[in-house]
Amino acid sequence: MRNLTCALLLICTHCFGQKKEIQNIASIVSIERLKKNLYYLASEQLEGRVMGSKGDTLASEYIINCFKENHLAAPYNNGTSYFQTVNSYRKNLLQSQLIIGEKKYENWNGWGFGMRSVESVLLDNIPVVFAGYGIENSLYNDFANIDVKGKAVLLLTGQPQDSTGIYLLSGTKQAAIISSYQNVLRDKGASLILLYNNRFAAESSIQQKSAFQAVYKIPFLQNNNLPVIMLSEERANELLAHSDKSIKSLARDITKTLRPQSFVVNNTVSCHIKIDITEEKAPNVIGVINGSDSTAGCIILSAHHDHLGKDGNTIYYGAVDNASGTVAIMEIAMLMNKAVEKGFRPKRTIIFASYTGEEKGLLGSYHFSTNPLFPVEKTHAVLNIDMMGRVDTFYTGKRADSNYAYILVIDSLNRGLRKALFTANEKLGKLKLDTYYEQPQFMQRRLMGSDQYPFYLKGVPFIRIDCGFSKDYHQPTDTPDKINYELLSDQIKLAFLTTWNIAND
Ligand SMILES: [Zn+2]
Structure with missing residues (x-):
C-alpha cells in the first residue's frame, strides 16, 4: 500500500513536471519566425500557390525543409520522401x-x-x-x-x-x-x-x-x-x-x-x-513524429498550403487562407521536436499533413484519407487548422475581446477532444473559445468547408480551430501585413498544447 502510494506520487510528479515542461516549450513560439515563414508563403514569388503550380511546389519544398530540420520522419519511398502525389482530374x-x-x-x-x-x-x-x-x-x-x-x-x-x-x-x-x-x-x-x-x-x-x-x-x-x-x-x-x-x-x-x-x-x-x-498531379507533404506506444494509433495535425493562384497579374496571396495554418503546423513541428529532444515523446504518433487542393474541393485531404499512413480505425483524431491570426468581421470593433478562436469539435467516439482543447486553453489562459459555428444552422457548411471533412465521413473525430472570415476572404487583399501575429502566436500555442493533450490522453 505504502509502496503503491509512493509509486503514484512519483508518477504524478513526473506528469506535473512534464506538463510544466510542455507549457514552457509552447512559450518558445517565435513571432519573428512566424512572420518570416508567412511572408514567404504569401509572397509574390509563390503566386498564390494554386494546386499543381510552381508556387505549390515551392511551398511544399519550404515545408519539407522545416520538417527535415525538425527531424520529422519521411514516410514515403523507404523513408526518403515527404511527398504524397495527389492525382486530380481537371x-x-x-x-x-x-x-x-x-x-x-x-x-x-x-x-x-x-x-x-x-x-x-x-x-x-x-x-x-x-x-x-x-x-x-x-x-x-x-x-x-x-x-x-x-x-x-x-x-x-x-x-x-x-x-x-x-x-x-x-x-x-x-x-x-x-x-x-x-x-x-x-x-x-x-x-x-x-x-x-x-x-x-x-x-x-x-x-x-x-x-x-x-x-x-x-x-x-x-x-x-x-x-x-x-x-x-x-x-x-x-x-x-x-x-x-x-x-x-x-x-x-x-x-x-x-x-x-x-x-x-x-x-x-x-x-x-x-x-x-485531364489528369494532373500535385503534392501533399506528410511528416511524422513517431509515438512512444506503437499500439496507440495516430493523430493527424493538418492544414492546407494551396490557395487560389492568380488571375492575370493579380495574385491571390492567401495569407490567412491558409499560409497561416501552414506556418502553424511548421511551428508545431518545431515545438514537438523540442519536446522529443527533452525526452518527452508523445504517446501517439503525430502525422503532420500539409495538403494541396483544398480550394479545389478538399482533393489533398480526400486523397490522404483514402491512402493514409495508419488505417482509419487507428486514427485517434484529426486537428485541422484553416485560417488563423486575423480578427474577423464579427470581432472587429464589435466585441471588446478579440483574443479568440472559433472551434468546431465533433467527437463521435468520445475521445475527450473538447476537454483536451479546453484544458490546453486554461493552461495558457489566453483565448475565448467561441462555439458560434457549432450552431446547427452553420455546422454543415463549416464541417464540409475544410480538410477535416473526408475524415469525418470515415468516422474520425476532429477539432477544427480557426479565426473566421474577414472582408479579405478569397480576395487578392488577403496579405501577410494584415495578420495579427500576437493572436496567431496564441492560437498556435493552443493548437500545440491541444495536440499534445490528444496525443497523450
Ligand atoms: Zn479558402
Missing part, C-alpha cells in the same frame, strides 16, 4: 450552347452553370414543361398533372409563399425543409433542369469573376445529379413565348392561388455542353 469546358427554338446562345449570355456540378450534356430538341418549384408534397404538388420524363423542366427558385411572405409548406416565414428538386426530378426521369434565377446578373458576374480558377472533379460528391442550367428572365420568357405567360406572371399566379400552375410549354430546347477531363 474539367475543361470545350463547348457550351443553349438553343431555344432557333436561337443559339453561348454560355453566360442569359444562361449559365457551375462547372463543379455539371458534366457533359448533349440534348437535342427536347420538350419543355413548367413545373413551378419542383415540389411533390401532400400540401402542394407541382407534378400532379404533368409528366416530366425525358423533358427539360423550367423551375422557379424557392417555395410557394403567400402575399405576406408566409411559406405554404411551413406556415411560417422560414422555408420548410423538403427534399431537393434535383432528387425529385431525377427520380421522375427528367433530362434537364432550367432554373429561373431572379438574381441572374449578380450570380453570373460572381461566377465569371472566379472563371480563372480551374475546376476539378470532386471525388466524394455523387455525380448522378441532373444538370442544372441557370436562366435569366429574358431566356425564361423566350421559352414561354408561345404561351400567354411570363416567368414572373407564373410566380405571381402561384402566390395568388397557392396552387400549382404546371403546364406543357409549347417549345423545345437543345443543350450542348462538352467537358473533357
Whole structure:
C-alpha cells in the first residue's frame, strides 16, 4: 500500500513536471519566425500557390525543409520522401450552347452553370414543361398533372409563399425543409433542369469573376445529379413565348392561388455542353513524429498550403487562407521536436499533413484519407487548422475581446477532444473559445468547408480551430501585413498544447 502510494506520487510528479515542461516549450513560439515563414508563403514569388503550380511546389519544398530540420520522419519511398502525389482530374469546358427554338446562345449570355456540378450534356430538341418549384408534397404538388420524363423542366427558385411572405409548406416565414428538386426530378426521369434565377446578373458576374480558377472533379460528391442550367428572365420568357405567360406572371399566379400552375410549354430546347477531363498531379507533404506506444494509433495535425493562384497579374496571396495554418503546423513541428529532444515523446504518433487542393474541393485531404499512413480505425483524431491570426468581421470593433478562436469539435467516439482543447486553453489562459459555428444552422457548411471533412465521413473525430472570415476572404487583399501575429502566436500555442493533450490522453 505504502509502496503503491509512493509509486503514484512519483508518477504524478513526473506528469506535473512534464506538463510544466510542455507549457514552457509552447512559450518558445517565435513571432519573428512566424512572420518570416508567412511572408514567404504569401509572397509574390509563390503566386498564390494554386494546386499543381510552381508556387505549390515551392511551398511544399519550404515545408519539407522545416520538417527535415525538425527531424520529422519521411514516410514515403523507404523513408526518403515527404511527398504524397495527389492525382486530380481537371474539367475543361470545350463547348457550351443553349438553343431555344432557333436561337443559339453561348454560355453566360442569359444562361449559365457551375462547372463543379455539371458534366457533359448533349440534348437535342427536347420538350419543355413548367413545373413551378419542383415540389411533390401532400400540401402542394407541382407534378400532379404533368409528366416530366425525358423533358427539360423550367423551375422557379424557392417555395410557394403567400402575399405576406408566409411559406405554404411551413406556415411560417422560414422555408420548410423538403427534399431537393434535383432528387425529385431525377427520380421522375427528367433530362434537364432550367432554373429561373431572379438574381441572374449578380450570380453570373460572381461566377465569371472566379472563371480563372480551374475546376476539378470532386471525388466524394455523387455525380448522378441532373444538370442544372441557370436562366435569366429574358431566356425564361423566350421559352414561354408561345404561351400567354411570363416567368414572373407564373410566380405571381402561384402566390395568388397557392396552387400549382404546371403546364406543357409549347417549345423545345437543345443543350450542348462538352467537358473533357485531364489528369494532373500535385503534392501533399506528410511528416511524422513517431509515438512512444506503437499500439496507440495516430493523430493527424493538418492544414492546407494551396490557395487560389492568380488571375492575370493579380495574385491571390492567401495569407490567412491558409499560409497561416501552414506556418502553424511548421511551428508545431518545431515545438514537438523540442519536446522529443527533452525526452518527452508523445504517446501517439503525430502525422503532420500539409495538403494541396483544398480550394479545389478538399482533393489533398480526400486523397490522404483514402491512402493514409495508419488505417482509419487507428486514427485517434484529426486537428485541422484553416485560417488563423486575423480578427474577423464579427470581432472587429464589435466585441471588446478579440483574443479568440472559433472551434468546431465533433467527437463521435468520445475521445475527450473538447476537454483536451479546453484544458490546453486554461493552461495558457489566453483565448475565448467561441462555439458560434457549432450552431446547427452553420455546422454543415463549416464541417464540409475544410480538410477535416473526408475524415469525418470515415468516422474520425476532429477539432477544427480557426479565426473566421474577414472582408479579405478569397480576395487578392488577403496579405501577410494584415495578420495579427500576437493572436496567431496564441492560437498556435493552443493548437500545440491541444495536440499534445490528444496525443497523450
Ligand atoms: Zn479558402
